[in-house]
Amino acid sequence: MPWTTLTTRTAYENPWIRVREDQVVHPDGSHGLYGVVELRPAVFVVALDEDDRVALIEIDRYTVGASLEVPAGGSDGQEPLVAAQRELLEETGLEASDWSELGSLFALNGAALAPEHVFLARGLRQATDSSHSQLEEGISGVRFVPLPEVLAMIGRGEISDNETVAAVSLAAIKLGRLA
Numbered sequence: 001m002p003w004t005t006l007t008t009r010t011a012y013e014n015p016w017i018r019v020r021e022d023q024v025v026h027p028d029g030s031h032g033l034y035g036v037v038e039l040r041p042a043v044f045v046v047a048l049d050e051d052d053r054v055a056l057i058e059i060d061r062y063t064v065g066a067s068l069e070v071p072a073g074g075s076d077g078q079e080p081l082v083a084a085q086r087e088l089l090e091e092t093g094l095e096a097s098d099w100s101e102l103g104s105l106f107a108l109n110g111a112a113l114a115p116e117h118v119f120l121a122r123g124l125r126q127a128t129d130s131s132h133s134q135l136e137e138g139i140s141g142v143r144f145v146p147l148p149e150v151l152a153m154i155g156r157g158e159i160s161d162n163e164t165v166a167a168v169s170l171a172a173i174k175l176g177r178l179a
Helices: 080-092 147-156 162-174
Strands: 004-013 017-025 031-039 042-047 053-061 065-069 072-074 094-106 115-126 139-146
Touching: 042 053, 042 080, 042 094, 042 162, 053 080, 053 147, 065 162, 072 080, 072 162, 080 094, 080 115, 080 139, 094 162, 115 162, 139 147, 147 162
Parallel strands: 042 115
Antiparallel strands: 004 017, 017 031, 042 072, 053 065, 053 139, 094 115
């Protein structure tokens, strides 16, 4: 028997998230309460330069502190590719001439409805428009790291952002770098 939603109420909402409480019937037939966090669709960009290095941002997250991540952000109602191009520019000051969608994922399946779109960006160049502001988001720098070293950093726990781990892993698989 699948999950059944009996009632839904919004417990909290802002422009970025919605938290809802659902009265549900569990697959075993018992009744209960399920909390769901709904996030707007997000985009993640694995940007590779001509030397096969991944652009990673150094960012201070309000929730977890220092983090090393691929450029990412909310789609803000834009088509995923357009949002990915915007996020790459805003967070790194880079543009790319070659884009391909690697796939779609969901974060935190047990508690959230959080769709994600992952893109590979190549043909990187410094943007002529430098109006982006990294400081507001806590970005302190952009680092280019060879893809094999990024994978090693993931293995050592030096990169712990789940979406970055998933995006880089998906890129490595699609590029034939992981079996």
